[in-house]
Amino acid sequence: MFAATLLATTICIGMPAIAPAQSQRNLVAPQLLIAKGAETPVRVQSMALTTEVNGGLARTTIELVFHNPNARRLEGELQFPLQPGQQVSGFALDIDGRMRAAVPVEKAKGQQVFEAIERRGVDPGLLEQTAGNQFKLRVYPIPANGERRVRISIDQSLQRDGDGWRLQMPLGFARDVGAFGLRVIARGQGDAPRVVDGFGDIAFRRDGDGYSTRIDGHSTAVRNGLTLRFDAAKSAQAFVQERDGQRYFHAEVPLAGASTPRTMPKVIGLLWDSSASARKRDIDGEFAVLDRYFAAVGNGEVRLTRLRDVAEPLRTFAIKGGDWSALRKELRATVYDGASALADWQPQADVREYLLVSDGFSNYGVAHEMPQLSAHQRMYALDSAGADSDATRLAAWADARGGRLVNWHAAGGIAEAATQLLQEGPRLVSIDGLGADGLAAATRYPQSGYLRIAGRLNLPAAVVTLRVSVQGHEQSIAVSVAADAPESSQVAALWASYAIDALAAEPELHRAQIRRLGNQFGLVSAETSLIVLENIDDYVRYDIAPPAELRDDVGRLVAVRDADRVSARRAQIDKVVDEFAEKTTWWEMKWPKDAPKSKEESRTTDGFGARGMGAPAAAMAAPSNEQPPPPPSPAMAPRQQSADLSRVDVAGSRVRRAVDTEASKSLTSISSGDDTNANISIAMQAWKPDSPFARRLREARADQVYAVYLDERTDHADSSAFYLDVADILFERGQRDLALRVLSNLAEMNLENRQVLRVLGYRLMQAKADAFAVPVFEHASRLAEEEPQSWRDLGLAYAAAGREQDAIDSLYKVVTGTWDSRFPSVELIALGELNSIAARARKPLDTHAIDRRLLRNLPLDLRVVLSWDSDNTDIDLWVTDPNGEKTYYSSPHSYQGGWLSHDCTGGYGPEEFILRTAKPGKYKVEANFFGERQQLVTGATTLQLHLFTGYGTPKQKDQSVTMRLKDTNETILVGEFEVE
Numbered sequence: 001m002f003a004a005t006l007l008a009t010t011i012c013i014g015m016p017a018i019a020p021a022q023s024q025r026n027l028v029a030p031q032l033l034i035a036k037g038a039e040t041p042v043r044v045q046s047m048a049l050t051t052e053v054n055g056g057l058a059r060t061t062i063e064l065v066f067h068n069p070n071a072r073r074l075e076g077e078l079q080f081p082l083q084p085g086q087q088v089s090g091f092a093l094d095i096d097g098r099m100r101a102a103v104p105v106e107k108a109k110g111q112q113v114f115e116a117i118e119r120r121g122v123d124p125g126l127l128e129q130t131a132g133n134q135f136k137l138r139v140y141p142i143p144a145n146g147e148r149r150v151r152i153s154i155d156q157s158l159q160r161d162g163d164g165w166r167l168q169m170p171l172g173f174a175r176d177v178g179a180f181g182l183r184v185i186a187r188g189q190g191d192a193p194r195v196v197d198g199f200g201d202i203a204f205r206r207d208g209d210g211y212s213t214r215i216d217g218h219s220t221a222v223r224n225g226l227t228l229r230f231d232a233a234k235s236a237q238a239f240v241q242e243r244d245g246q247r248y249f250h251a252e253v254p255l256a257g258a259s260t261p262r263t264m265p266k267v268i269g270l271l272w273d274s275s276a277s278a279r280k281r282d283i284d285g286e287f288a289v290l291d292r293y294f295a296a297v298g299n300g301e302v303r304l305t306r307l308r309d310v311a312e313p314l315r316t317f318a319i320k321g322g323d324w325s326a327l328r329k330e331l332r333a334t335v336y337d338g339a340s341a342l343a344d345w346q347p348q349a350d351v352r353e354y355l356l357v358s359d360g361f362s363n364y365g366v367a368h369e370m371p372q373l374s375a376h377q378r379m380y381a382l383d384s385a386g387a388d389s390d391a392t393r394l395a396a397w398a399d400a401r402g403g404r405l406v407n408w409h410a411a412g413g414i415a416e417a418a419t420q421l422l423q424e425g426p427r428l429v430s431i432d433g434l435g436a437d438g439l440a441a442a443t444r445y446p447q448s449g450y451l452r453i454a455g456r457l458n459l460p461a462a463v464v465t466l467r468v469s470v471q472g473h474e475q476s477i478a479v480s481v482a483a484d485a486p487e488s489s490q491v492a493a494l495w496a497s498y499a500i501d502a503l504a505a506e507p508e509l510h511r512a513q514i515r516r517l518g519n520q521f522g523l524v525s526a527e528t529s530l531i532v533l534e535n536i537d538d539y540v541r542y543d544i545a546p547p548a549e550l551r552d553d554v555g556r557l558v559a560v561r562d563a564d565r566v567s568a569r570r571a572q573i574d575k576v577v578d579e580f581a582e583k584t585t586w587w588e589m590k591w592p593k594d595a596p597k598s599k600e601e602s603r604t605t606d607g608f609g610a611r612g613m614g615a616p617a618a619a620m621a622a623p624s625n626e627q628p629p630p631p632p633s634p635a636m637a638p639r640q641q642s643a644d645l646s647r648v649d650v651a652g653s654r655v656r657r658a659v660d661t662e663a664s665k666s667l668t669s670i671s672s673g674d675d676t677n678a679n680i681s682i683a684m685q686a687w688k689p690d691s692p693f694a695r696r697l698r699e700a701r702a703d704q705v706y707a708v709y710l711d712e713r714t715d716h717a718d719s720s721a722f723y724l725d726v727a728d729i730l731f732e733r734g735q736r737d738l739a740l741r742v743l744s745n746l747a748e749m750n751l752e753n754r755q756v757l758r759v760l761g762y763r764l765m766q767a768k769a770d771a772f773a774v775p776v777f778e779h780a781s782r783l784a785e786e787e788p789q790s791w792r793d794l795g796l797a798y799a800a801a802g803r804e805q806d807a808i809d810s811l812y813k814v815v816t817g818t819w820d821s822r823f824p825s826v827e828l829i830a831l832g833e834l835n836s837i838a839a840r841a842r843k844p845l846d847t848h849a850i851d852r853r854l855l856r857n858l859p860l861d862l863r864v865v866l867s868w869d870s871d872n873t874d875i876d877l878w879v880t881d882p883n884g885e886k887t888y889y890s891s892p893h894s895y896q897g898g899w900l901s902h903d904c905t906g907g908y909g910p911e912e913f914i915l916r917t918a919k920p921g922k923y924k925v926e927a928n929f930f931g932e933r934q935q936l937v938t939g940a941t942t943l944q945l946h947l948f949t950g951y952g953t954p955k956q957k958d959q960s961v962t963m964r965l966k967d968t969n970e971t972i973l974v975g976e977f978e979v980e
Contacts, residue, residue: 035074035142042066042076045147048181049169053158053230054488055237056165056252056450059089061153066142073141075118081387082133082154087497088524089490090153093125093139093532099151101547102127102530104519110529112786113542114138116820123534127152129524130752133391155490155497160448161229166196169226183212186230187486196227238481240457241491244520247457248492249436249481255446257470259423265352266300272331273358274306275340276748282384285414286357287328289382289406292418293355295322302327303351308338309364309744309772310737311345335710339744341365347373354379356397360390363747363779366771368508370397378402380421384409395443396505404445420445426470431455435462436481440498454495457483496521572818576827577853583828583899587858591897593919595883680861680918680949682959684975689725689964697726702733709742720746720756721964724763724942728962731767740769747776754783755869758793758908759962762867762944766960770800788814788826789867789908796833804841808834812850822872824902829865829912832858836952859952861918862898862977864925867909869942874905874930875965879913882921882979887913888928905930914951923977929965941965945974 035042045067051060068074082088091102105113107128114126118140126138142148158165169182184193184204192204192211204211238251273281294300300319304327306312317327342362347354356379362370373379379401381394386409395405404427408417428444428451435458442452453464466477496517503510504526511527518528533539539546540557688694693712700708709726716722723745730739746760757780764773777797781790795810814830831854838845839857847855866877877900878888885894892900896919901912913925927943941964948958965972 034078035068035070035076038068038070038074040069042068042070042074042142044177046179046181047177048183050183050185051167051169052185052187052489053165053167054187054239054486054490055233056158056160056448056452057155057239057250057488057490057494058158058167059153059155059490060169061090061151063149063151065147065149066139067147068142068144070144072144075138075140076142076148078137078139078150079130080135080137082135083156083387083391086133086154086156087493088127088129088135088152088530089155089493090151090522091125091127091137091524091530091532092151093123094149095123095532095534099149100532102522102532103545103547104522104528105531105544106515106519107527107529108782108785109542109544110531111783113531113533113538113544114140116542116786117533117538122538123532125150125532126529127524127531128529128752129526133387133389135524136752155493157442157447157452158230160232160450161196163234164232165230167193167228167230169228182226183207184228186211187488191231193228193230196229202226236479238479238485239488239491240481240483240485241488243492246492247483248454248495249457249462249485250452250454250488250491250494251464251479251481253451253453253466253477253479254449255426255428255451255468255470255477256449257426259419259425260471261296261422262424264297264300264422266297267351267353268297268300268302269348269351269354270302270304270327271342271345271354271356271358272304272306272334273308273340273342273356274312274334274336274338275308275361276337276745277340277359277361277388278336280385280388281357281359282408285384285408285411286382287331288411288414289408289418289421290324290328293421294319294324296422298322303348304330305345306334307340307342307344307358309341309741311341337710337713337745338741339364339747341367343367343370345371347371347377349374352377353403354401355382356380356394357382358394359383359385359388360392360394360397361748362393364744364772364775366775368775369506373401381405382417382421383407392501393504393507396501396503399444399502400505404443424469424472426468429467429469429474431467432465433462434465435459436464438495438499439464440495440502442494442498442501452494452498453479454491454498456495457481459483493521493523496523500525568818569816573816573851576815576831577851579828580831580854580856583832584856584858586897586899587916589897591895591917593896593917596885596895679980681978681980682947682949682957682975683978684947684959684961685963685973686961689721689728691725693722694725694729697729702735705730705733705735706738718749720749720759721942723749724759724962724964727763736767740764740767740772743767744772752783754780754787754790755871755908757783758789759869759942759944761793761797762942762960763962765797765800766944766962770797773797774801774803786820787908788817788819788823788830789910791817792826792830792833792910795830795837799833799837802842804837805845807837808845808847808850811837815854820907822904822907824904825912826910829901829910832912832914832952836956839952840954840956857952858916859950860914860916861949861951861979862913862915862923863946863948863951864913864974865909865946865948866911866927866974867944869908869944871908872906873908873941874903875909875911875941875943876903876928876930877911877913878926878928878971880924880926882919882923918977918979920979923979925974925976926971927963927965927974928971929969943972943974947975947977949977 045065048063049060051058066076092099102125110126110128114124117124124140128136130136139148139150158167186193195202202213204213236251236253238249240247240249297319298321302317302319304315304317340361341364342358344365344367360383379398380403381398383389383391383394383405391405391407398405404420406417406420408414426446428441431439431441431453433439433455436455437458439453439455451466455464460483462481464479464481466479468475468477500514500517503514507514507526514525515527518525522530524530531544536550536553537557539550539554540561546554693716697705697708723742727739727743730742743760743763746756749756757776761773761776761780764776774797777794781794784790791810791813795807798810799807811830811834815827815834819826835855835857838847864877864879866875868875876889878886879898880886881894881896881898883895887894887898887900889903898913898915904911925947927945929941943963943965944960946958946960948956950956961974963972
């Protein structure tokens with residue numbers, strides 16, 4: 001059940017229950033809770049385990065006390081995987097010396113609330129599912145020189161051991177705890193649990209309806225682990241639980257029967273996951289299983305499709321007398337790289353059986369749903385990745401397509417895996433109920449000789465009929481379930497988990513239903529997390545249902561909040577209306593296009609002064625007393641590089657190349673114009689990373705670049721900057737498909753990191769791969785609904801993909817939302833984008849839901865937008881016009897009418913420079929890294945810059961670039977406008 005095998009940052013809670021206790025010996029004591037920046041590691045001061053066993057079910061509750069020996073408060077993070085059949089069912093955190101139970105919350109909201117409360121220095125705790133069966137617990141704060149108590153409950157199904165049940169409790173991770181307690185409750189058992197392996201002499205005593213013992217945490221017994229054996233009933237056994245007025249049941253039904261060899265197909269579709277994450281699979285073990293599979297096939301044909309960011313073309317291989325050596329050689333040569341688009345294939349009618357060999361992580365591509373098969377086809381899923389897989393989704397995919405999941409976690413499981421693949425054993429065909437509904441099964445195949453089913457009772461006594469297939473013949477099994485059957489606290493949650501597992505085959509289609517079940521039953525799932533809040537006001541502020549003991553107090557506060565919420569939304573719209581009116585006034589003004597007589601004049605013309613957009617009109621009219629900005633210091637000067645200047649003439653399609661010896665910059669230009677200025681060009685600064693691996697890649701021949709990347713990858717596998725730089729070089733060399741594959745690795749790196757996903761989406765849009773960018777931004781928006789960038793990025797991606805209606809709907813969420821103060825001006829920037837998209841749409845859009853006061857397009861000669869990937873970071877946008885006047889945060893309005901949005905000092909941007917009518921000459925665009933207050937996700941801050949001409953007109957053109965800044969006070973030239 002609980003394992004000690006882990007890396008320095010991970011506690012591995014889930015391990016096969018039948019693994020030998022010997023595997024837990026001689027392990028180095030792990031660091032359970034990781035606290036970044038801790039001078040001395042946080043340690044486990046005490047631990048207590050309580051296990052309740054009901055038939056073949058067990059709930060284990062672990063209570064850990066962590067001690068922080070450091071002189072400052074820390075955030076702790078605990079990451080752990082669970083095995084199939086294990087489910088987190090509870091979480092609690094100490095608040096003011098008392099344990100407070102967590103409550104369910106939508107996953108995206110949970111992340112938002114945790115981070116918002118953490119910034120205020122208040123106590124939150126969050127337990128969430130990251131990907132597959134991986135979980136993460138975040139606790140803040142662990143006080144300086146203090147303790148924090150955490151309690152986690154996990155449900156699981158036991159493994160069969162002869163005529164009994166086996167429960168393994170590896171305890172190697174508890175080796176150095178100061179105190180250790182263990183209590184076992186075995187309901188309905190007359191005899192005490194029996195120690196099976198390696199624990200030493202332990203005496204269990206009667207304790208109410210169970211048995212308990214307490215041992216010293218430093219004993220040899222703890223290091224060796226614990227395996228217990230319990231008696232098992234020989235007939236069907238049912239348990240019930242009442243929850244929220246509904247009676248749920250769970251039954252274990254023996255299903256015996258010999259397995260028989262199944263008829264093997266002659267045409268097989270092999271779907272081989274070749275993504276980067278597949279490197280964690282047991283490839284040799286997979287080949288060993290396929291050896292036996294093709295031996296049973298004899299003669300046949302295999303159609304191979306490699307799946308990664310996009311599916312590779314199908315290849316056909318002949319199998320003769322079980323010889324699959326040609327196919328084996330081809331698979332052995334597979335390069336595992338790129339993201340996982342596991343649904344990117346189409347079934348062929350003459351293929352009888354599909355084998356999907358994968359870890360189950362599908363994180364990329366435009367296809368969300370796994371293809372359906374016809375009635376005569378089936379799919380088997382092979383999983384060798386253990387805890388590094390989404391076994392639940394793989395099982396659901398296979399089960400819905402007539403096959404099953406075949407998985408193993410060590411060489412010793414290969415023979416059993418081959419048996420499951422080659423033989424037809426007993427299986428559940430259908431379930432019907434009289435007096436029961438909502439029927440669900442853990443799996444269609446018996447586990448340890450038992451089928452596990454659950455449902456809801458609507459009569460005092462129900463009969464559930466199982467239609468099963470045994471050795472190719474169908475038969476019925478009737479199971480009687482009485483409402484007064486023995487009680488178990490696990491039943492309702494198990495029913496909900498079975499239902500969620502069935503929906504996991506297509507989570508995109510069933511997200512709301514998965515979320516409802518998780519919320520109702522307090523389960524951690526792909527859509528729900530568990531959260532603990534310290535302040536009662538926060539349950540109200542973030543609209544989170546409180547634990548039972550706080551419901552009355554929270555209910556009184558909710559009534560007041562609801563009355564305030566309506567007026568707050570009205571006030572937000574009115575605020576944007578006022579700011580938009582000020583912007584419109586600026587846009588309608590006639591700005592001078594001569595040279596200013598003095599710097600002071602350039603800063604006070606027409607009363608706009610050095611203020612950000614959205615300031616009150618009276619304040620904007622006040623004269624500025626600020627002094628002219630000093631010239632930048634040498635440390636802040638732009639970096640100089642020598643290269644070509646390439647331009648595209650706006651007046652026609654001809655291309656000309658020249659060398660700009662004065663600027664000595666590597667720039668790529670796209671020219672455009674509007675009715676006022678017929679010739680405006682954009683010249684972008686090419687990004688040239690100077691890392692050793694980048695230099696090596698540039699020095700390689702074009703046909704060697706990808707091979708060099710693979711050679712370097714092991715040393716940089718966890719660096720998103722590495723994949724960005726390699727992709728850029730491949731784009732430069734004209735190898736677009738490989739560049740997109742390398743870029744897609746960002747989707748594999750950290751499945752829940754919205755910042756990395758945004759960088760990926762930006763770069764895909766820059767590469768005009770808009771169809772792939774849309775699902776990336778859709779995922780990011782689900783992870784961070786509370787950040788306006790999520791909806792703005794998604795809206796712009798929709799527009800680029802030709803989905804204008806979806807684009808303005810998403811952008812209007814930004815306009816009307818109430819956002820953190822770290823995101824100034826984002827509403828007005830998004831509103832300008834909304835109006836531009838609506839004005840240039842291919843057909844009229846539905847704008848009835850948009851406040852009419854906000855619908856007006858304001859075309860521009862020049863527009864620059866800067867955004868970045870790192871939260872709590874300050875990047876500044878600088879634009880220097882032909883007058884030599886620099887518009888930046890201290891001087892946001894120029895003499896000729898340039899306007900810079902509010903300075904964004906703590907978020908991701910955006911910052912925007914706009915100019916309605918541009919004076920002829922050159923405009924220099926720069927970005928300055930002012931400072932940051934967090935660890936950067938790419939080893940540096942990744943900037944996304946867009947330069948537009950003719951913005952909001954049919955002639956709109958743009959050019960974008962992605963680049964990075966590492967050091968504060970670093971300034972980089974982004975590009976230039978040239979107005980003729």
